Amino acid sequence: MNPACSRCNKIVYPTEKVNCLDKVWHKACFSCEVCKMTLNMKNYKGFEKRPYCNAHYPKSTFTSVADTPENLRLKQQSKMQSQVLYKEEFEKNKGKGFSVVADTPELQRIKKTQDQISNIKYHEDFEKSRMGGEAPSPSPQPHSTPAFNQQPAAPQNFNYDPTPEPPRQAAAAPPPSAGVSNGAIVKRYRAVYDYVAADEDEVSFQDGDMILDVQQIDEGWMYGRVERTGQQGMLPANYVETI
Known part of the structure; x- marks a missing residue:
């Protein structure tokens, strides 16, 4: 049995049948819903199972909300409420955001190294302060025993030989840079x-x-x-x- 046309509800014979949009149409009835322009399978556009031409195809548009005083008040109220909630959450979670660091072997090594460095620096500062306090003590010695008091003693020994002087210099203590x-x-x-x-x-x-x-x-x-x-x-x- 031949189906009925979706536009005119008349019987559609196979020679004039158009199958489109899950419906059956006469070739002449397959037209735009707005301007009634006859369409074909190449130039039609379907919307809610109805054919439209390109010019009258329904387009989805966004509704713009007017910036009225009431809308401004609601917007300001929403903003203030968000700030209040944020402050409440911040006060509740204050002091709870610190993470506990696991006492891993690497952290133990770093901690031990820092303790050793602190001890080394403490001893170095202590030695510097101690040496700084004892440094003035040798200074009075040249004044108490002047060099000119010891020089005349050498000529009194008639058997004095100046040759031992180079060994005395060679036996002096090496400078600190020698290790x-x-x-x-x-x-x-x-x-x-x-x-x-x-x-x-x-x-x-x-x-x-x-x-x-x-x-x-x-x-x-x-x-x-x-x-x-x-x-x-x-x-x-x-x-x-x-x-």
Whole structure:
């Protein structure tokens, strides 16, 4: 049985049938809903299962809300309410945002290193203050025993031989730069790579710099002073070598 046309509700025969938009149309009835222009399968546009031409195809538009005093009041009220809620949440969560840091082996090593650095700096400051307090004590000695009081004693010995003078100079104590301090040999190190400090308690140096006053912290780190810059701090042990 032949179906009926969706426009005129008359029987549609196969020779004039158009199947489109889930409906059956006569070729002449398949037209725009607005201007009644006859359409085909190439130029039609469907909307809610109804054919339209390109000019009269329904377009979805956004409704603009007028900025009335009432709307402004509602907008301001919503903004104030948001600020009040934010302040309430902030007051409730105040002091609760601190995360607990896990006591990992790495953090324990850093903490131990910082404690050792603090102890080293404390002892260095103590030694400097102690040496600074004792420094004036040797100064009165040249005044109490002037050099001119000892010089005339030499001519009284007629058998005095000036040849022992060079051995006396050779036996003098070496300067501090030779690596001897208070009778104990102090190791000196030389940088073999450039290093840039990655933290406040570390020290930067360049290849060839001399590292003095070195104290071993652990297998990977040591504490020392760069002779070129005078800066002190932590430095990696594998960046220097013993002289």
